[in-house]
Amino acid sequence: MPPKNPEKNSKSNKVSLTEVARAAGVSKMTASRVLRDEGGYSEQTRIKVMEQVDALGYLPNRLATVFAGDQSSTFIGVSIPDLGNEVFAQVLEGIDRKLGTFGYQSVLGLTQHTLQEEENWIRTVLSWQPAGLILTGRYHSARATEMLRNAGIPVVEIWDLNSSPLDMSVGINHFDSGFDMGRYLVSVGYRDIGYVGTSHDTANAATERLNGFCKAVEGAGGAVIKQLCLHDTATYYPGFYGTEQLLVSAPETECVYYQNDAMAFGGLQYCTGKGLDVPGDIGIAGWGDLPIASVMSKRLTSCHVSHLKLGQKAAEMMMARLSGEAVPNCTDIGFRLIPGSTVDNSRH
Amino acid sequence: MPPKNPEKNSKSNKVSLTEVARAAGVSKMTASRVLRDEGGYSEQTRIKVMEQVDALGYLPNRLATVFAGDQSSTFIGVSIPDLGNEVFAQVLEGIDRKLGTFGYQSVLGLTQHTLQEEENWIRTVLSWQPAGLILTGRYHSARATEMLRNAGIPVVEIWDLNSSPLDMSVGINHFDSGFDMGRYLVSVGYRDIGYVGTSHDTANAATERLNGFCKAVEGAGGAVIKQLCLHDTATYYPGFYGTEQLLVSAPETECVYYQNDAMAFGGLQYCTGKGLDVPGDIGIAGWGDLPIASVMSKRLTSCHVSHLKLGQKAAEMMMARLSGEAVPNCTDIGFRLIPGSTVDNSRH
DNA sequence: TTGAAAGCGATACCAA
DNA sequence: TTGGTATCGCTTTCAA
Numbered sequence: 098m099p100p101k102n103p104e105k106n107s108k109s110n111k112v113s114l115t116e117v118a119r120a121a122g123v124s125k126m127t128a129s130r131v132l133r134d135e136g137g138y139s140e141q142t143r144i145k146v147m148e149q150v151d152a153l154g155y156l157p158n159r160l161a162t163v164f165a166g167d168q169s170s171t172f173i174g175v176s177i178p179d180l181g182n183e184v185f186a187q188v189l190e191g192i193d194r195k196l197g198t199f200g201y202q203s204v205l206g207l208t209q210h211t212l213q214e215e216e217n218w219i220r221t222v223l224s225w226q227p228a229g230l231i232l233t234g235r236y237h238s239a240r241a242t243e244m245l246r247n248a249g250i251p252v253v254e255i256w257d258l259n260s261s262p263l264d265m266s267v268g269i270n271h272f273d274s275g276f277d278m279g280r281y282l283v284s285v286g287y288r289d290i291g292y293v294g295t296s297h298d299t300a301n302a303a304t305e306r307l308n309g310f311c312k313a314v315e316g317a318g319g320a321v322i323k324q325l326c327l328h329d330t331a332t333y334y335p336g337f338y339g340t341e342q343l344l345v346s347a348p349e350t351e352c353v354y355y356q357n358d359a360m361a362f363g364g365l366q367y368c369t370g371k372g373l374d375v376p377g378d379i380g381i382a383g384w385g386d387l388p389i390a391s392v393m394s395k396r397l398t399s400c401h402v403s404h405l406k407l408g409q410k411a412a413e414m415m416m417a418r419l420s421g422e423a424v425p426n427c428t429d430i431g432f433r434l435i436p437g438s439t440v441d442n443s444r445h
Numbered sequence: 446m447p448p449k450n451p452e453k454n455s456k457s458n459k460v461s462l463t464e465v466a467r468a469a470g471v472s473k474m475t476a477s478r479v480l481r482d483e484g485g486y487s488e489q490t491r492i493k494v495m496e497q498v499d500a501l502g503y504l505p506n507r508l509a510t511v512f513a514g515d516q517s518s519t520f521i522g523v524s525i526p527d528l529g530n531e532v533f534a535q536v537l538e539g540i541d542r543k544l545g546t547f548g549y550q551s552v553l554g555l556t557q558h559t560l561q562e563e564e565n566w567i568r569t570v571l572s573w574q575p576a577g578l579i580l581t582g583r584y585h586s587a588r589a590t591e592m593l594r595n596a597g598i599p600v601v602e603i604w605d606l607n608s609s610p611l612d613m614s615v616g617i618n619h620f621d622s623g624f625d626m627g628r629y630l631v632s633v634g635y636r637d638i639g640y641v642g643t644s645h646d647t648a649n650a651a652t653e654r655l656n657g658f659c660k661a662v663e664g665a666g667g668a669v670i671k672q673l674c675l676h677d678t679a680t681y682y683p684g685f686y687g688t689e690q691l692l693v694s695a696p697e698t699e700c701v702y703y704q705n706d707a708m709a710f711g712g713l714q715y716c717t718g719k720g721l722d723v724p725g726d727i728g729i730a731g732w733g734d735l736p737i738a739s740v741m742s743k744r745l746t747s748c749h750v751s752h753l754k755l756g757q758k759a760a761e762m763m764m765a766r767l768s769g770e771a772v773p774n775c776t777d778i779g780f781r782l783i784p785g786s787t788v789d790n791s792r793h
Numbered sequence: 794t795t796g797a798a799a800g801c802g803a804t805a806c807c808a809a
Numbered sequence: 810t811t812g813g814t815a816t817c818g819c820t821t822t823c824a825a
Contacts, residue, residue: 123811181534
């Protein structure tokens with residue numbers, strides 16, 4: 098809960114347009130016109146006003162402008178599951194940089210992968226009258242969905258491609274990306290395959306990748322013999338110990354598919370540390386194509402997605418919509434399977 | 446520039462407190478009291494109002510509340526250089542999560558390490574009447590400093606510890622952390638040492654680490670024989686090719702100190718790829734202690750800083766100040782040198 | 794327990 | 810080229 102302002106009232110030392118106008122000896126309407134560069138005043142008047150703006154250090158109160166109702170704000174609410182995951186940090190970077198070039202600001206919400214957190218954040222951020230919202234994920238609570246519909250502002254859902262979005266959507270088809278990897282791994286000769294990921298309380302993109310993966314593997318004659326969903330964050334160390342758990346309970350595993358590259362690196366390090374040869378003894382595949390891959394001698398088998406571009410595209414769609422342009426409501430930015438060298442493509 | 450609202454006026458479909466009050470058959474003051482849980486109304490009235498709130502899907506307009514002048518907003522402006530650098534992503538995560546528990550929101554600004562970007566962002570974000578600002582770095586343009594002083598809101602400068610901050614400061618002493626590493630490397634026997642980092646247009650923490658490092662190395666009888674400051678981002682691949690450049694021009698280098706762990710990993714991979722033994726042939730030291738270190742078999746020599754905690758602390762100081770508590774204006778969260786195994790501590 | 798009126802800072806609209 | 814007045818949604822203050 099926001100506290101009452103401690104020092105009586107913070108506006109006490111803030112300069113308002115009225116004060117600028119008075120100091121310049123004009124009405125506040127004239128001062129307003131000068132500041133908005135609207136025209137319809139003499140050069141002499143303009144100078145008088147600007148002198149006082151500088152002298153008094155006047156900063157406009159944009160709250161009042163929006164409140165007056167003639168403009169929307171330049172806030173864009175942006176929900177992100179967590180920033181410990183590098184890919185989301187990149188998405189946010191893409192969004193915020195692009196928004197910045199249009200003079201808009203991100204109001205951040207970290208939802209920790211829960212719909213309840215997202216709903217709470219949506220309620221709050223809507224009360225600040227944002228110009229639009231960019232949300233990670235296509236699943237929202239019923240109440241959240243209702244609020245979003247009622248808000249009457251543009252919404253871009255990112256990450257999962259959503260063929261029937263609330264409004265607009267940009268991302269990739271995660272099911273397909275999992276499917277492609279499954280098909281690839283079986284095609285090079287793997288049969289007994291394991292999975293290591295994390296579980297969240299809600300359906301999400303990683304689950305869809307797993308679903309696609311299983312479907313492809315089983316359809317092609319392989320088997321996903323063990324699926325490990327840890328109650329942890331999807332980072333390096335869980336990939337490490339998850340691999341240990343997996344190999345203890347299913348030592349026949351020939352290849353492991355991970356929720357993302359960070360977990361895959363953890364798994365790779367576990368295997369290497371145990372003296373296993375990758376890919377000779379065991380294959381490893383991740384997802385996301387992290388920047389660190391650019392310096393690894395052994396290219397991680399993965400799936401490339403341009404996270405930065407995804408964020409930029411989301412911001413661009415938002416800006417286009419806000420300026421009244423027609424915007425396709427569904428944009429697939431695509432992915433690319435990276436064969437890499439952590440799976441053995443010569444098993445046949 | 447924010448465009449004029451395309452659809453006439455977005456408020457058209459928004460429900461105001463007045464409408465709720467009318468529907469409930471009470472005055473808007475009574476409805477306001479109910480919504481603020483202020484007391485001073487009958488239970489029957491409360492029910493009538495809340496029924497209409499639900500029925501109409503009323504969401505308060507917090508802009509109007511702040512504007513009315515009785516409260517400050519729950520915005521905290523947060524400036525971060527870039528999110529491609531994992532450590533800053535962690536800092537932001539720490540800030541935003543902690544702010545969230547107090548019902549505050551981060552308004553993000555990515556400054557790309559330039560003071561001009563920061564100044565522009567400060568001007569904009571101040572116009573939205575934030576409750577406070579959290580800024581990365583202790584250096585600001587003259588105009589930015591003036592605006593910050595005039596704003597009359599709490600400011601926390603993070604990252605570099607600032608003994609005479611604008612208002613509050615939390616971070617570490619980067620000079621000291623560089624100094625400690627320099628002293629350590631010489632103490633284990635290195636003499637000809639190189640540095641690989643990036644250059645920015647402004648003074649920054651990495652520069653201070655380098656300064657501290659050089660002072661310690663030279664004071665202890667070693668020499669920083671080559672300093673490479675690339676015009677690039679401080680990530681994996683620049684660490685890789687920067688190392689190549691360094692070793693070509695100064696093949697006698699015994700040990701390399703990097704701006705951060707990501708660059709150090711890049712360098713490590715370069716050396717390993719070239720058949721150099723680390724630390725047998727060359728030593729490698731980074732800064733920051735990235736999460737990936739938790740799964741590496743060879744512990745990277747580095748300097749640990751709790752980035753998440755730094756962010757949390759900054760948010761806590763902000764919240765404490767906003768609730769009127771006394772807050773120390775300078776908090777050192779400390780660092781810890783990690784000897785690791787990418788330098789040889791048995792050279793003597 | 795309730796309500797009417799003033800006002801926050803800026804802009805639209807109309808009048809001079 | 811200027812300025813007065815109403816207005817946005819809400820809360821404070823004062824009155825009933």
